[in-house]
Amino acid sequence: xxxxxxxxxxxxxxxxxxxxxxxxxxxxxxxxxxxxxxxxxxxxxxxxxxxxxxxxxxxxxxxxxxxxxxxxxxxxxxxxxxxxxxxxxxxxxxxxxxxxxxxxxxxxxxxxxxxxxxxxxxxxxxxxxxxxxxxxxxxxx
Numbered sequence: 817x818x819x820x821x822x823x824x825x826x827x828x829x830x831x832x833x834x835x836x837x838x839x840x841x842x843x844x845x846x847x848x849x850x851x852x853x854x855x856x857x858x859x860x861x862x863x864x865x866x867x868x869x870x871x872x873x874x875x876x877x878x879x880x881x882x883x884x885x886x887x888x889x890x891x892x893x894x895x896x897x898x899x900x901x902x903x904x905x906x907x908x909x910x911x912x913x914x915x916x917x918x919x920x921x922x923x924x925x926x927x928x929x930x931x932x933x934x935x936x937x938x939x940x941x942x943x944x945x946x947x948x949x950x951x952x953x954x955x956x957x
Contacts, residue, residue, distance in 0.1 A: 819915040822903050827923040836929055840892065847894030850901075853887040864944045867937035869893045875948035881906050882952055884945060896926070896938055904945050909953035917942045 817825075833839050857874045864871040869890035875882045884905045888894040903920055904912050917939075921927050927935055 817906065819903050819907065819911070820919070823920050823923050826899060826902065826920070830924050839924075839929075840895075843895030843899065844891045845895070846898035846902075847888070847891055847896075850886060850888070850894055850898055853885060857885070858887065862944075864937070864940045866940035866943075867893070868933065869937060871897065871937070871941055871944075873897075873941065873944040873948060875945075875952060877909070877952045880908055882909060882912055882949060884948065886941075892930075893934065893937065893941075896930075897941060899924070899926075900941060900945060904949075907949075909949040912949035913946060913953070 829842065830839055833842055853872055853874065858872045862872045862874050864873060869888050871886065871888045871893065873884060873886045875884045882905060884901045886897045886901060888897055899920065900917065903917075904915055907915065921938075927938075930938065
């Protein structure tokens with residue numbers, strides 16, 4: 817599924833929920849499904865340092881597409897990460913790098929409902945996701 821199609825699906829889900837209390841609950845529920853990373857995946861290199869929460873993002877390349885995994889200790893940010901992983905996972909490294917996270921944030925109205933300090937952390941998470949894609953991108957010979 818393309819990033820735009822996934823964003824469309826998430827936006828439809830958000831519209832069905834109506835108010836932000838229900839949307840926060842939905843985001844939190846998505847985050848609860850992330851699970852935990854093994855201790856070996858929680859390293860200085862995989863940590864998102866600009867985020868106030870403890871966030872780790874890793875990815876593996878399987879059949880040419882990236883499967884991202886992440887862990888976070890804050891419920892709302894864990895949910896935002898789950899939204900991001902829905903959009904970014906299952907793409908080639910090049911497709912992942914081409915995803916416009918702002919499209920997701922704008923369509924869901926997410927930044928209107930997160931504090932400015934969380935904006936910085938969320939963009940740092942996006943940058944970590946992009947770094948994983950760059951690390952896994954095949955090199956041209």
